[in-house]
Amino acid sequence: MEASFGGRTVRKLYAAPLGLAGIGAATFGYASVIERNWFRLRRFEVPVLPPGRPSVKILHVSDAHLTPGRRRLIRWVRSLDALEPDLVINTGDSISHPDAIGPFLDALGPLLDRPGAFVYGSNDLYSPIFKNPTRYVWRTSQSDYKKRRREPDLPYRELGSSLQAAGWLDLNNRIGRLKVGSLDVEFGGIDDSHINRDRYDKIAGPVDPRADVHLGVMHSPEPRNMDRFAADGYDLLLAGHTHGGQVCVPFYGALATNCGIDRPRVKGLHQHRGAWLHVSAGLGTSPKAPMRFCCPPEASLLTLVPRPTP
Numbered sequence: 621m622e623a624s625f626g627g628r629t630v631r632k633l634y635a636a637p638l639g640l641a642g643i644g645a646a647t648f649g650y651a652s653v654i655e656r657n658w659f660r661l662r663r664f665e666v667p668v669l670p671p672g673r674p675s676v677k678i679l680h681v682s683d684a685h686l687t688p689g690r691r692r693l694i695r696w697v698r699s700l701d702a703l704e705p706d707l708v709i710n711t712g713d714s715i716s717h718p719d720a721i722g723p724f725l726d727a728l729g730p731l732l733d734r735p736g737a738f739v740y741g742s743n744d745l746y747s748p749i750f751k752n753p754t755r756y757v758w759r760t761s762q763s764d765y766k767k768r769r770r771e772p773d774l775p776y777r778e779l780g781s782s783l784q785a786a787g788w789l790d791l792n793n794r795i796g797r798l799k800v801g802s803l804d805v806e807f808g809g810i811d812d813s814h815i816n817r818d819r820y821d822k823i824a825g826p827v828d829p830r831a832d833v834h835l836g837v838m839h840s841p842e843p844r845n846m847d848r849f850a851a852d853g854y855d856l857l858l859a860g861h862t863h864g865g866q867v868c869v870p871f872y873g874a875l876a877t878n879c880g881i882d883r884p885r886v887k888g889l890h891q892h893r894g895a896w897l898h899v900s901a902g903l904g905t906s907p908k909a910p911m912r913f914c915c916p917p918e919a920s921l922l923t924l925v926p927r928p929t930p
């Protein structure tokens with residue numbers, strides 16, 4: 621048993637907490653400065669086209685949570701035009717600041733000249749507030765919006781008008797149709813279920829079999845809505861919202877999805893009741909929780925190809 625508190629003993633006493641504090645500071649620095657700006661492009665092939673139809677490329681962006689100062693994010697998104705996508709889908713949470721619409725349009729830049737479609741996420745309507753990030757492990761943030769019960773304070777309507785002015789389809793509780801390359805594409809979309817603005821009944825019904833492919837677009841991948849998209853015959857569902865878990869555990873993955881979808885499908889390409897499902901881990905984070913760990917920010921290039929012939 622040590623009786624002395626001098627010299628070497630004191631150093632031993634403080635070594636462990638100081639070491640842990642140092643590791644914590646280094647991890648936070650990595651998560652907030654390095655990984656948060658370490659943008660990745662993920663590529664997937666999705667066999668949803670009728671046999672013999674030419675492939676098309678969809679760029680899926682989501683959850684930029686843009687604030688005017690995020691120049692790296694803006695530059696990276698702009699650079700994605702070099703991929704020459706045939707269609708751009710934005711699944712919401714585009715802005716996190718009242719002055720972010722201009723920078724967001726600047727980020728899309730030449731992509732706005734391409735066919736596109738969008739839905740809103742809760743963060744397009746409500747400015748960010750600080751929340752304890754650990755509470756996502758035991759509950760979603762849905763109840764925060766119910767408690768606040770206040771009017772939207774971000775200019776989401778201006779955001780939507782700007783995207784529509786570029787020719788993009790507003791898919792918030794709407795259906796739509798676009799010519800993409802030589803394909804006839806039918807869309808169904810819903811507003812954000814996370815804040816109870818989804819109205820699937822407005823778009824309900826079987827897809828038009830004359831279209832070449834049918835895309836279901838939503839912000840939050842909520843199973844009750846995905847069930848209905850799949851039952852109506854949509855081929856590919858696109859969603860964001862989860863941030864892929866945002867702060868993940870190595871060799872384990874996401875701790876939470878912040879909605880009803882299961883952890884294994886928190887991001888990436890999966891299936892849901894016969895439809896394909898792509899969940900984007902997103903480009904950004906809330907400015908009140910500016911970190912990512914083991915879950916880099918991303919956009920995805922989905923190449924739609926013909927279904928295999930039996």
Ligand SMILES: [Fe+2]
Pocket residue numbers: 683685713741743861862863902
């Ligand atoms: Fe988000």
